[in-house]
Amino acid sequence: MNTFDFLELAVKEAEKMGASEAEAFREEVDSLEVKFEKLTIKETKRSFVAGLGLRVTVDKHIGFAYTSQLSKKKILETVDKALKIAKLKPKDPNWISLPQPKKYRKVKDVFDAEINNMELEQLIDPTLTLIQSMKINKKIVSGSGGISVSKWEKLILNSYGLQGNDKGTSIFASAFSISSDNEETGTGMDFATSTRFKNINFEEIGKNSSETALKQLGKKKIETFVGDIVFHPFAFADLLQQILAPELYGDNVFKKKTPFYSKLNQKISTKNFTLIDNGLYPAGLGSSSFDDEGTPTQETVLLEKGVLKGFLYDNYWAGREKVESTGNASRSYSGEPSISFSNLIVKPGNKNLTGILSEIEEGIYVISLIGTHTANIPSGNFSVASYMPFKIEEGEIMYPIKQAMISSDTSTLLSKIDEVGKDLKVVGGVVTPPIKVKNVAVSA
Amino acid sequence: MEDLASKIIELGLEKGASYVDVRIEKGNNGKITVSNGKLEKTSFGFESGVGITVLFNGAWGFSSTSSLEWSKLSKSMVSALKTAKIISKKIKEENKASLADTPTIKGKDEYLGREKLINISLEEKISLTLDLDKVMEKFDGRIKNATVNYLEGYGEKFFMNNEGTEIKVLGSRCYLSMQAVAVENGKVQSYRSNAANKGGFDGLKEHDLENKALETAEKAIVLLKAKPAPSGKYTALIDPELIGVFVHEALGHALEADSIVSGESILANKLNKKICAEEVNVVDDSTLNWWGSEKFDDEGTPTEKRVVIKNGVLKNYLLNRETASKLNLKPNGSARAMNYSYKPIVRMSNTYLVKGTYSLEEVLNEIKEGIYVKGSRGGQVDTATGTFQFNAQEAYKIEKGQITTPLLDVSLSGLTLETLNKVEAICKDFKLNVGFCGKNSQLVPVGDGGPHVKVSEVVIGGRKQKIKGFLR
Numbered sequence A: 001m002n003t004f005d006f007l008e009l010a011v012k013e014a015e016k017m018g019a020s021e022a023e024a025f026r027e028e029v030d031s032l033e034v035k036f037e038k039l040t041i042k043e044t045k046r047s048f049v050a051g052l053g054l055r056v057t058v059d060k061h062i063g064f065a066y067t068s069q070l071s072k073k074k075i076l077e078t079v080d081k082a083l084k085i086a087k088l089k090p091k092d093p094n095w096i097s098l099p100q101p102k103k104y105r106k107v108k109d110v111f112d113a114e115i116n117n118m119e120l121e122q123l124i125d126p127t128l129t130l131i132q133s134m135k136i137n138k139k140i141v142s143g144s145g146g147i148s149v150s151k152w153e154k155l156i157l158n159s160y161g162l163q164g165n166d167k168g169t170s171i172f173a174s175a176f177s178i179s180s181d182n183e184e185t186g187t188g189m190d191f192a193t194s195t196r197f198k199n200i201n202f203e204e205i206g207k208n209s210s211e212t213a214l215k216q217l218g219k220k221k222i223e224t225f226v227g228d229i230v231f232h233p234f235a236f237a238d239l240l241q242q243i244l245a246p247e248l249y250g251d252n253v254f255k256k257k258t259p260f261y262s263k264l265n266q267k268i269s270t271k272n273f274t275l276i277d278n279g280l281y282p283a284g285l286g287s288s289s290f291d292d293e294g295t296p297t298q299e300t301v302l303l304e305k306g307v308l309k310g311f312l313y314d315n316y317w318a319g320r321e322k323v324e325s326t327g328n329a330s331r332s333y334s335g336e337p338s339i340s341f342s343n344l345i346v347k348p349g350n351k352n353l354t355g356i357l358s359e360i361e362e363g364i365y366v367i368s369l370i371g372t373h374t375a376n377i378p379s380g381n382f383s384v385a386s387y388m389p390f391k392i393e394e395g396e397i398m399y400p401i402k403q404a405m406i407s408s409d410t411s412t413l414l415s416k417i418d419e420v421g422k423d424l425k426v427v428g429g430v431v432t433p434p435i436k437v438k439n440v441a442v443s444a
Numbered sequence B: 001m002e003d004l005a006s007k008i009i010e011l012g013l014e015k016g017a018s019y020v021d022v023r024i025e026k027g028n029n030g031k032i033t034v035s036n037g038k039l040e041k042t043s044f045g046f047e048s049g050v051g052i053t054v055l056f057n058g059a060w061g062f063s064s065t066s067s068l069e070w071s072k073l074s075k076s077m078v079s080a081l082k083t084a085k086i087i088s089k090k091i092k093e094e095n096k097a098s099l100a101d102t103p104t105i106k107g108k109d110e111y112l113g114r115e116k117l118i119n120i121s122l123e124e125k126i127s128l129t130l131d132l133d134k135v136m137e138k139f140d141g142r143i144k145n146a147t148v149n150y151l152e153g154y155g156e157k158f159f160m161n162n163e164g165t166e167i168k169v170l171g172s173r174c175y176l177s178m179q180a181v182a183v184e185n186g187k188v189q190s191y192r193s194n195a196a197n198k199g200g201f202d203g204l205k206e207h208d209l210e211n212k213a214l215e216t217a218e219k220a221i222v223l224l225k226a227k228p229a230p231s232g233k234y235t236a237l238i239d240p241e242l243i244g245v246f247v248h249e250a251l252g253h254a255l256e257a258d259s260i261v262s263g264e265s266i267l268a269n270k271l272n273k274k275i276c277a278e279e280v281n282v283v284d285d286s287t288l289n290w291w292g293s294e295k296f297d298d299e300g301t302p303t304e305k306r307v308v309i310k311n312g313v314l315k316n317y318l319l320n321r322e323t324a325s326k327l328n329l330k331p332n333g334s335a336r337a338m339n340y341s342y343k344p345i346v347r348m349s350n351t352y353l354v355k356g357t358y359s360l361e362e363v364l365n366e367i368k369e370g371i372y373v374k375g376s377r378g379g380q381v382d383t384a385t386g387t388f389q390f391n392a393q394e395a396y397k398i399e400k401g402q403i404t405t406p407l408l409d410v411s412l413s414g415l416t417l418e419t420l421n422k423v424e425a426i427c428k429d430f431k432l433n434v435g436f437c438g439k440n441s442q443l444v445p446v447g448d449g450g451p452h453v454k455v456s457e458v459v460i461g462g463r464k465q466k467i468k469g470f471l472r
């Protein structure tokens, strides 16, 4: 039996046993990784994770179960469990149906044959290159990081004849440098992600990381102040995916668990800021022809020139809000779908980083943030520590800062976006330039 | 499972590995989500797999697969070893891994509780979740959303290495989290709480869950009246829940010996040195009957109660076999993996600050101006610089020894060693909490806690834009 036969078995068997609808979802992820520590290669890892999730409905009673083993016996057990759960659950009058088959569009550059055919040992030389490129100065005393590549495949089949099969690849390379001088420690980091191996410049990652670590030496204490903040794409991507994105998910909108639930078509940011979710973004790490319940993916405008234009939906929440699914269902084989962004793209502006910095009288430049996961999603409030911060004075980065906290909320932050840079950086599923925000409280 | 594991180990040794261990896991995991009286999600399933770790001439190889078939497993072993051989040539002699000795044991542990999860019907688990949701929803009309999550896992873990250690663990854990969202005049506030048990369903129900649900809803309502918090440096009174997060985040992660060995911890080279006030004693105890404990770690080492700070002096690190060998110390059972698909890394178990002598009243009375911070929404640390951040669920002004105005969304940040030196009073109360800790993409159950503690000059990040107006 091949994999698709098991999906078919699950769906057919569920229908036979009384399901009104059934949907089988299979996911396989095969990853290779080389790690280094203390600027020397340390270990290798290979992992293969796969499983099958089965969703059934019996007259609007929804059930779900999964298994990581593909055998006839385990599939039949899973069917039995899913149906049993469905019968226990109360009827959901808001359930409409599983998605119907629709035409899929192919996404460009999500599958890289080079990664697909890669053997673990082929990652060793690039790792050595990365390590070498970190050693730019004898003040760089330690460094860790690694390179990992993955290939994934997903398959879906439901009672309406919806059938999908998609695959992709990804690479993640990272460096974390430690510098030391006169008992002071500095840290620096850089990482790059892509769907294609050849898009990664290992030397650049190592060099950037160590340069930041050197620049972080000579830290000074600052006083609490209100000023401008320039977020490096790493920091801004973190804010977007941890805090803002969930506030634009249809389930949170329906439940009023977001400050933006009643703000559709209202101005919530400045005219500089346009944010799009695009599941078809070429070479996007979150791209795929269809989402994890088989709905075709699409481009969804979330904010256009500061105006809130849309939210993200999966099949169920779209049904509840009487809109179309935006193709943003996400899951692993072990869970029911929930809403998630695919690729979040910030529309670039015209200034480079130097141009943005040159207009700032007093502010800070923040490469990364610590603690975004502690934000209060329903209110949008967050208070996070800056990581690798620098003081900006009279248009230039002057010195590294010992400690600075940034506190605001998403509504306020969006309304104070003053400048959107032109140089986009791919940070996982987020693509953003540096962003300048005016008048934020910085405590130290 | 024994036969399969021995076969894999034999193959590894035959191909030249100096060390091999095999971890086989089979288990059932489940999740129930209830929101606003409605059963939103239930997912129950079976997961199994094998993780294989090999050491060849000082180089690690790790390979895992969710398959239990011999053909996949032997391939998995061969691939782990092949790359370990290649990288062993690239590792400098001083950086090569070796393993400190641990006793060879045939061990067993079982924690399934009195009311085994497998024997509790799905109906009962669902109805408990629904009931708690209802308690929160009914508390006040301003509670616009109540969510309860139930998580469970039970199964068996089998460990075997080439040194003759064999360990079989049969265990289960269950976990509940509750969130209430209150809305009034466009203001949205939320409060979260949790309860958990290592063992059966009986232990979870003993937690007075209904009261916890009531409290969760009540606190969300109180937060509606909260005022924006100030920013700047203040004296803080930290409650046992948040002090647990402080000890875990700011200190515990820096005590994990992998960061010590890699030079990424502020506590490297500080063993037997005084690092904080004499009153400070910190323990990580995996022998407690609590959420974060295990009898054996995932390298087969029996776990211990580790006194890490005694009277302000750094006494020990959290060590696995590799880091113990590097630092010439004894392994203390701190290697943990989230599941078979990860190589074990150095982790905490239940970490706490030992209680002191002051009464909460006398400490509070002494504070003329300050901030009382309670509960936690989580935190994070960079061990290399000691920069930490954590977020309180509740905060109040302290004025002349009195707890007054509630404050909104307060975070605390600082540098570990500086902050530890500013601990001014440790109270004699004590509480342990439960949670999950994430490190290198691996989540493991951990406990933390301590008493109320007074700390001076903590950096508070609030939302109030007035800089020097408040208190100082």
Ligand SMILES: [Zn+2]
Residues within 6 Å of the ligand: B248, B249, B253, B436, B437, B438
């Ligand atoms: Zn942690």
